[in-house]
Amino acid sequence: MLKGMERLGRKGIPVGCRGGGCGICKVEIVRGDYRCKRMSRAHISVAEEARGVVLACRTTPQSDLDVRVLGKIQRAVMRALD
């Protein structure tokens, strides 16, 4: 899903490690069919995965999907840089 978005030049989902480890591209699949590869359990619990909360970089759509973006990048360094 994430690769597809990047190829279209879109930016809705934040792009992190692209490998399922960092949790940045967390989304909720509201509607549609999909398959997922292994994702870090630090970011997606078993319960979350069961209710359609997944990492976009590890998810392959199998139909059109309605998606809600949950993830975002936490800024390093607490002040003065933004």
Add this chain to the structure above:
Amino acid sequence: MAMTGVLRPGHVQLRVLDLDEAVTHYRDYMGLIETHRDSQGRVYLKGWDEQDWFSVVLREADEAGMDHMAFKVLDEETLWRLQGDLKKFGCQLERIAAGELDHCGERVRFTAPTGHLFELYANKDHYGNGIATTNPAPWPEGLKGMQAVRFDHCLVYGEDLDGSVKLFTEVLGFQLTEQIMDGDLQLAAFMTCSTKAHDVAFIRQAGKGKLHHASFLLKTWENVLRAADIISMKDIAIDIGPTRHGLTRGQTIYFFDPSGNRNEVFCDDSYVYPDTPVLTWTADRTGQAIFYHSRELNDRFMGVTTGA
């Protein structure tokens, strides 16, 4: 003055989501040499120009991140002396038996104030670098991929930067080489136990125990550019680069392993002696400190970490 105390980074143990994919990445693409697999299924690798049995351990797990980073110390006397000093500092300590990692002696494990697990050890079996010690060739044949020379350092994130810097400098004898300062607040600290630009580095961020990257040395800028080619050829997730850092002057490229752990390969960074002045980057120049050419911070580089 001979080198005493902590000598160098010894190894990093990384958690990976899929072991086979990780081994392909570290062995075939980065060119680390696989030297062992243990009974727990962990894979051991080393850079070609490292003498000890391993500097990277990959453990399959359901989370990515760094299990621990270990440093080699001069000898057993040093190991026990530093253990005593760590205890006085107030660290939570654990002794890990010799052989818990095959080919590695007893380790002293401690939790740094930033939440990271570090270890010290004195003994690891010798493997060699593939070159004779009499009338040696300059490099061994059969190297693959990026031909990583050695495991060089880790950069980690944590809230109690001050505590970890105090631990590494006052207890373990590391020297501060470069820093980012926002007035009186230290935002980043780079430290060495030898003459390198850094053997470990910390950046201040809310949270504990996160890994920013594990870094491996290459020989030349051409090697870094070639690594960038391999990253594209093998469809590896790139983060940023190739470019130069202001901090350390290293010429670098960042990318992710298949589990999302960030890797760096770099060359030609700076060096220090005990009398070398500390270099300071002011917070307003953080962009240039990290990316000397673009002079712009990058959200993904700053914000994406694995672990904890």
